[in-house]
Amino acid sequence: MASGHSRIGIIGTGAIGGFYGLMLARAGQDVHFLLRSEYAAVTARGLRVESQVHGALQLDSVQAYRQAADMPPCDWLFVAAKTTSNAALAPAIVQAAAPGAKVVLLQNGLGVEDALRPLLRDDMHLLGGLCAICAHRAEPGVVVHQALGAVNLGYHTGPADAEQRQRIVDEGVALFRAAGIDSTGMPSLAQARWMKLIWNAAFNGLSVLLDADTRTLLRNDDSRELVRLVMQEVEGAAQACGYTLPPAITEKMLQGTAAMPDYLPSMYHDRRAHRPMELEAIYAVPLAQAAQAGYAMPRTEVLYRALCFLDAAAQPPG
Numbered sequence: 001m002a003s004g005h006s007r008i009g010i011i012g013t014g015a016i017g018g019f020y021g022l023m024l025a026r027a028g029q030d031v032h033f034l035l036r037s038e039y040a041a042v043t044a045r046g047l048r049v050e051s052q053v054h055g056a057l058q059l060d061s062v063q064a065y066r067q068a069a070d071m072p073p074c075d076w077l078f079v080a081a082k083t084t085s086n087a088a089l090a091p092a093i094v095q096a097a098a099p100g101a102k103v104v105l106l107q108n109g110l111g112v113e114d115a116l117r118p119l120l121r122d123d124m125h126l127l128g129g130l131c132a133i134c135a136h137r138a139e140p141g142v143v144v145h146q147a148l149g150a151v152n153l154g155y156h157t158g159p160a161d162a163e164q165r166q167r168i169v170d171e172g173v174a175l176f177r178a179a180g181i182d183s184t185g186m187p188s189l190a191q192a193r194w195m196k197l198i199w200n201a202a203f204n205g206l207s208v209l210l211d212a213d214t215r216t217l218l219r220n221d222d223s224r225e226l227v228r229l230v231m232q233e234v235e236g237a238a239q240a241c242g243y244t245l246p247p248a249i250t251e252k253m254l255q256g257t258a259a260m261p262d263y264l265p266s267m268y269h270d271r272r273a274h275r276p277m278e279l280e281a282i283y284a285v286p287l288a289q290a291a292q293a294g295y296a297m298p299r300t301e302v303l304y305r306a307l308c309f310l311d312a313a314a315q316p317p318g
């Protein structure tokens with residue numbers, strides 16, 4: 001039912017877009033979903049989230065679109081496609097944006113806002129949203145939500161002074177909280193992106209290379225050591241780039257992961273489906289930023305090169 005004050009657009013309705021879009025719609029927000037391969041399934045059967053946290057959730061009547069040109073102008077746009085699609089999706093994001101729209105990249109990795117910013121209009125605000133969640137697509141229109149769910153928001157760039165930026169972040173946080181989702185504003189988006197990267201750089205790539213979920217990676221002494229070594233290297237890189245991190249962050253993340261259910265990161269699903277992997281945002285940009293700061297990341301670079309090999313072999317030539 002559309003009774004919210006802001007109009008919300010979901011750009012890319014997969015695991016993240018499907019989950020958060022459905023939660024916002026159930027809370028009474030006016031949510032419009034841009035879809036591609038799952039458009040027919042979602043218009044026929046609605047969106048379903050099989051959540052191990054909230055139970056089985058169903059949105060029967062989905063405001064679904066194949067093209068951004070058909071969407072009404074949206075005040076908030078949550079971009080939940082993979083980062084590999086951002087440049088191609090930029091015209092759609094601009095088309096769906098109301099004047100002064102807030103665009104939030106619900107994506108992993110570094111540098112994603114920097115890359116998209118020049119492709120947006122000057123009146124648009126750009127934010128990052130870091131999702132701490134375990135979710136994947138099970139079949140068209142069906143998302144499995146295994147654990148967690150928080151979204152933390154940070155302002156990147158746009159036509160706002162410090163006070164207005166804070167107000168926008170608070171408004172976004174309030175949207176999620178009203179939908180039953182934990183959310184907090186982040187004073188430094190770049191610091192928060194580096195911190196999350198400690199987890200993603202290690203587990204995403206190693207899950208692909210070793211064909212293993214998080215529990216399997218942590219159970220074996222050798223793979224657990226590999227995970228730890230990559231995490232420590234990314235932690236060191238973040239510090240070399242000038243970001244202060246909480247003490248013992250790698251150990252805390254390892255403990256947190258051991259308490260999670262068996263989880264296959266989204267890069268694992270991309271590899272299995274022969275989709276491009278998010279190698280630029282999760283590896284290439286951090287390696288470049290660390291190199292700029294004079295910090296070498298040899299373990300992460302080995303991981304990155306091996307993943308590039310697999311990625312190239314998975315893509316059609318040309």
Ligand SMILES: NC(=O)C1=CN([C@@H]2O[C@H](COP(=O)(O)OP(=O)(O)OC[C@H]3O[C@@H](n4cnc5c(N)ncnc54)[C@H](OP(=O)(O)O)[C@@H]3O)[C@@H](O)[C@H]2O)C=CC1
Nearest residue numbers: 012013014015016035036037081085107108133134135266
């Ligand atoms: N899954 C998770 O638990 C977590 C994911 N993340 C991050 O969130 C982001 C999204 O990941 P996730 O939800 O797993 O990804 P998914 O692959 O599940 O979803 C991406 C969606 O974007 C759609 N899409 C891509 N291009 C277009 C286009 N041109 N037009 C319309 N739709 C398009 C895809 O459609 P199609 O089916 O046609 O390809 C798909 O539905 C990533 O950056 C990921 O790293 C962060 C934390 C946890």
Ligand SMILES: CC(C)(CO)C(=O)C(=O)O
Nearest residue numbers: 108131132133134199265
């Ligand atoms: C790290 C994790 C599992 C939870 O914070 C996640 O959000 C991700 O897969 O990117």
